[in-house]
Amino acid sequence: MFAFSTHAILGGDCATQVLSALPQTMDQDTRFAVRVCLHEALYNAALHGNLEIDDIHRSCITKEVESRLNNPTLGSRPVYVTWELMDQILKIVVKDFGEKPVSLPTEDIPHRIHGLRLMRQLARDLTFDPTIRAIKMGFCWKEAP
């Protein structure tokens, strides 16, 4: 399991850190899908989960993030990532520790749900469990030739 700080997610490349822990035999298409989906899930968990950033903050998101990262309660929340490879399916769970109710967006809102669109096209399956604040992603595992 990985435990990332919100600050580390927004300031670094945590998706690549997780990728480096997975079996390195995966093919390039699988690696690409996992990297993109992990990045989106981590950013969602950090921004909208832990820091509770809403659409109303979109016009000044960078300043709002900096302010909330300095908030002892919001800024100290971690994001957990777990993974499991079984029967050629890679399952990844990304869990945040925010307290504001969240759900996957269902409306076609410009500038907002491109992350979800990307993830739905790249992952085999994608679900969000609001009770444990976790996004669960499944990928078909293919070995590199």
Add this chain to the structure above:
Amino acid sequence: MSKVEITTQNNTKKITLSGHFTAMDHDQFRAILDDLQSGEGCTACAVDLEHLEFIDSGGLGMLLLLRDACIKQKLALSLTNAKGDVLRILDIAKFDQLFKVVG
């Protein structure tokens, strides 16, 4: 975060992105959009993606904001030199239907 540079050449605003272009670049990119509105005499805007390593949904959203601004300013917009993962993400997002994508 991404490094964002803007220059003007031959009536074209050239925006060069490098590194990782994500939601955290939003405020920086907003300044670019403001600069675009002062681009008197320009007829086109080209976004050079040659040195961009990664773009996420936040970055895609900002390119859509740029598209809106260019339509308003009557500037012809193009995305140039995208490659690797960035080109794949643009393809998945079907940005070729919204932008002129030049190799």
